[in-house]
Amino acid sequence: MDCKLFDSELKIMEFLWENGEQSAREIAQYAAKTVGWSKTTTYTVLKKCVDKGAIERREPGFMCRALVNREEVRRAETEELIGRLYGGSADLLVASLLDGKRLTKEEIARLKERIRELE
Numbered sequence: 736m737d738c739k740l741f742d743s744e745l746k747i748m749e750f751l752w753e754n755g756e757q758s759a760r761e762i763a764q765y766a767a768k769t770v771g772w773s774k775t776t777t778y779t780v781l782k783k784c785v786d787k788g789a790i791e792r793r794e795p796g797f798m799c800r801a802l803v804n805r806e807e808v809r810r811a812e813t814e815e816l817i818g819r820l821y822g823g824s825a826d827l828l829v830a831s832l833l834d835g836k837r838l839t840k841e842e843i844a845r846l847k848e849r850i851r852e853l854e
Contacts, residue, residue, distance in 0.1 A: 739815065740789060740808060743780050746770060748789060748808065751801040759797035 740748060750765050751757060757765075759781055766772040772780075781799060784790040789808075790799050813828075821827040838846070 740787070744784050744789065747780055747784055748801060751790065751799065752805050756798055756800040759799055762799060
């Protein structure tokens, strides 16, 4: 998947990541309850996800399953954010996130461990 997912598409992806393969009807019922979308709106968003290669649609029953996982999407979104807002410098993003935020000892320990893993 090379394309950016919009918020509406991420809503559908989150549902599939949490629940696995679902029919378009089940996805439409979920979207109607959680965000008030009509069946037509949901099917339009599903089609966009299929066109982007994020979801596979199979028959019978218009069954849908995610072709990308949550981490792949997070990674792509983060890389795009770093490039767009921080000139490609991940350290500037981290500094921005930490600026003015008081971290707990547990959060600091997790960050240190993650940095050790990356070294």
